[in-house]
Amino acid sequence: MGSATPPSKASKGGEYAVGKCPTPRTLSGCSDDTIERQEMPLAKRELVPVLILLALTLLCYSTSFHGQFVFDDQQVVLQNSQLMNIRTAGDVMSLGAGWRQLLLITYGLNYYWGGLDTFGYHALNVALHALNVLLVYWIILAAARDFGFRISDFGLGGEAGHRRFAALAGAAVFSVHTLFTSAVSYISGRSSVLCGTFYFGAILLFFKALAAPQRRTRCLYLLFAGAAGYLAWQTKQEAITLPLLLAGILFLRSGKKDWRWIALLAAVPAGLIVLARDQLASVYAAVYANKVLVSAGFEKVLPPAIYFPTYLTSVVRYYFPRLIFPVSLSADPQIAPIHHWYSPELLFSILVLSTLPWLALRFYRREPLFSVGVLALLVSPIAGYALIPLADVVLEHRAYIPGLGIAFLFGWAFQWIARSYYNARWLSLCALVTVFGVMTAVRNTVWANNIALWEDAEAKAPDKPRTHFNLGQAYQQAGRLPEAIREYEHALRLKPDIHAAYSNVAAIYLDQNQFERAEEILLKVTSVAPDFTEGFINLGVLYIRIQQPDKALPQLNRALAITPEAFAAHFNKGEALTQKGDFKAALESYKEAVHLRPDIDSFQLALGAAYSKAGDRASAAREFLGMTSGPLAAEAVRNLGILYRDVGETKRAMEFFHQAAKMRTVFPELHHDIGILYLQKRMTNEAIEQFRITLQEQPDYGPAFLNLAAAYQMKGEPQIAKQTLQAYVQQYGNTNSPYVARAKQTLERLE
Template sequence: MSQKSIWSRLPLHLLLIAAIGVIAYGNSFHVPFLLDDEVSIVNNNVIKDLHRFLFDDGYAYNPRRFLGYLTVALNYRLGGAEVAGYHVVNLAIHIISGWLTYLLARLTLTTPFFRRDGEAPAASHFIPLFAALLFVAHPVQTQAVTYVIQRVASLATLFFVASLACYAKARLLQEESGKPLAGKALFCYVLALAAAGCAMKSKEIAFTLPFVVVLYEFMFFRMTAAKKLLFLLPVGFTVLIVPLSLLGTNKPIGQIISDVTAVTRVDSELSRLDYLFTQFPVIATYLRLLVLPVRQNLDYDFPVYHSLASLPVLFSLLLLLGLFGAALLLWRRSGDAQAAPELRLISFGILWFFITISVESSVIPIADVIFEHRVYLPSVGAFIAVAALFSLFSKGALSRAAVATAGVVVLALTATTFARNQVWGNEVNLWQDVVRKSPQKARPHYNLALALEKSGRLDESLREAIAATRLSPKEANPYNLIGSIFGKTGNYDQAIAALSQAVKLDPTLAEAQVNLGDAYRLKGMLPQAMEQYQAAMKQRPTDASIYHKIGVTFALQKNLPRAAVFFQCAASLDPSTPQYRLDLMRAQAGAQAK
């Protein structure tokens, strides 16, 4: 059997892509819930009742990412809070996205541009496979795959690539028939529109999809401008989905206009210009990670830049302008009959990267200026460009040396991804890794303190929490943790001092109020404990544990009738906790005995 026939076999390619994905992420299934997972999954009551999610609160909870959270609700319905099930789904999404990257590249190499000489390039089977393997194996993807709630990014990417692939197939079928869209071509076109809608209801990054479709049409298909407009107009209308989801359609136009500034600023005090300046070196960092994936970090301590004259900003901008200019030049040169057709694919991949990165790396300020999962969608174009460039350097020939080199690169990336997932697998190890790389940032120290506290390593946890307060003295959560640790060790005076500081810094932090109430109660200062519990109850009126603590405090004050009332509230809010019902029975019995 010839080498060409082996490499052109679709089932073999798909199996190889899946196998690399499973090997790279096979050790990620027990990575715990982290950071936003706690709010979005563990403590999110909306996703814990599928009927409620579908017919009541689900869409209102986050209309912009409804489909992403729907998959989380389905996960919870099938496996509860067992984390392995969420990782299995995340890996499946990643592998399917790899398959779709392969399919898109393969379809692209059959478009009229690549058929201008009557046949596809010699490496038309190798380029899609290499691009997909790079996508699946690369360690920069770990944050989008291993960090559970970043499923919204990987799912949006899946639908994004699926939409473009369906559009490409529809156009190829239409070109083949020479007729307007009908039959299979129309079906694929409708699928493209449906996938576009799904992408935009998974995460806002899909806003760029219509622009990529327009780019794709003009780069790879030949048709009059009027006919192109007819094909592109329905796709163009999908660009309205994200803005309407952000702003809401049930508001008067004046209110919608006034909301624009608010919805294009995500929990950030940075000015738009400062954010833009900072994003130039951020994007350069993403490119560096794609080429050399070392010193990956879950929580970068990235400097904010305020001037275009800053050397990192200026050099990064020149790099990006050079790369963008190269993409345009390659596009132009690829039009020459004598030029290598791979030049057009390289240009497309680079322009894909810049277009898709623009939502999160432009003038829309986001609280964290850099996160690795933001490069997941842009990396599709980057890896297609790299595969095409590799093919160009190897003269399009599938020599043994070229295939061996590509194989070594993929295996090295797979091993690096596996090693990176080893770091994610233990919460203490992960945050120790972050602290080593971001030693002057408070949040990594605080999160390491939390992880150590969960592991029972209280002395080490206290040290890290104190470090967090030193780096960010106005943040309440580290003081709350310090107070909690002192409370566990019986140092109630120190606990009260730290927790009082936490409540002072953030009067809405119910957890600190509860912990302060506990410290007062254990020290015998019952009126002060009652005051803190009641303040916490106002913040979390449906938290059964707070009602129970108030009941305990009343019982200690020998006020059993009032204790019974609050034990009853706790039991009603959480019937699954037997202690609440038991304490209620004891309080009622004691009250009757009196």
């Protein structure tokens, strides 16, 4: 049956272990391998390819370092409250619990070191990819040595030199392959890149074990390979295919099959599934339910009977062509479901997927790099994703680890070029790497922001509702509202029941003060989509805007019942409670909102204001002082001024107001606050001046009209006060501003 550890490669005719000088095959009496060793020191031979590969990787991905958070980065990073509340190294380590511990720890380290500066996130992704490129190089080199090259195939070129050239070619293509930008340039794609680090590390250690001459050394390498495989599994469960790949390597390399080791490795995935069956069942149920997207009105996950043939077809028709030449890439490709097993597309895909293993077995002795490449391509996560139906049949970052197979295949192709067209080998490699490298550098700019990403996806899948919806969201976040509405309407023409699109359109109307129109839409959304959180949040916001907190609170409580971690619902519940005057209850909602999203300064500002209204001025001052170096520093300093103004420390208050004025040139709220301070001191002329500045900067600022009228009344000019209020009511009486009613009441008193 074989030894207790996997057998090392034995020397046989035409193949020999590194370092031996067998029967002379050259004029000098020693192999070309030995000649090359004499010509170039070992350190230099190994260092040059490493430096070339690192330089290629850095050059191609230099355009990715300043990309923004896009697509699922919002969920992975920004909506991870545990991650967003990291303050110490201990907090980082506390992330290491549950699934994907190592992945979360890397995000935690990024946040600990650089907050939400995306440069660090991208730099770590590129660094991991660079390490993976080197691992791929060493894996191909180790496989070439292990499976053996015949010197007669190469002439005077040198066996070791051709091994290194094949390894360098495969790794260089892996380094610059444009398909992998979805893993490297996309921050959330790190799951595949980090998993790849341990996955590739385990493969390299396995080859080291096979080549080890001593049993003890071999066992040590196998132990480390097992540890690396476990870390890959903990990073991302797609690594479950790793033991099957190692079993396949043993099968291909052994003259006499060691079935005991092959069977043991092949049984590992089944054992993992049995041991983790409860967790996997829970994950499967959550993934298949796809609750968030389904509640928003998007498609359900395909049933297994449709998903499986659809996925097989997408492997052959989407992944394979783009692994060979990466064009027409998309963050959200449109994949047509395959409903029938007799579909020509499916039958063709089955033929291709059957032919590739046959070719690998047919040529594994003559073309080992080709056979290992096919093995690494097919026995990879690309096969694992066929087992569990997912909402997205295709996501390009899933092809990252199968890219090892493509690296082998390109290494084999350039090995053939080196044999057949020796003088063209470097030119052909440089040409391909240059083309792929330029394509990668350009593709990085697509992943740089949501608008670029979804404009690209929409252009390539114009009939897919989600690309239009996501592009609409990107436009809405950028303030390009007409374009956002256009995309939402396009999405709704393709799929009329996308509740999220209606809700977002209503939010735009809400920001435009078209409250009746927004309410009509949101009432329909909440009635037909009772599990859609954002619909209830937006309806709650509407009622807050029109000063109806009693209507807002039930909507916000419903949103929190559906999604307890909905930070926007917590914040707006605090706003509604503040309108009701229940400041202590509002504090709890604001605190939860700040805990969930400490990066949103407006939440912290509202928390400070709530502390002030609740009478806890020390806590309010602490919150405001903590914001004086952030993006809302001017607002924080202004609120410190209000804090001191309200306790009668007018001099200190004015110091803060003047400081805030230096931070922002146009600041109507600040001038209004200064006017109130002057009004309190009965300095009516100064107060009137500040209120007029407020209205110059923001003509519809209702409180300024009311206080300007009050200043004229205090000055003894009731007629001007009356004219001020009449002008306000005449101009803004048809709006839903709550200050219109107060202005009318004041006018009645003045009559």
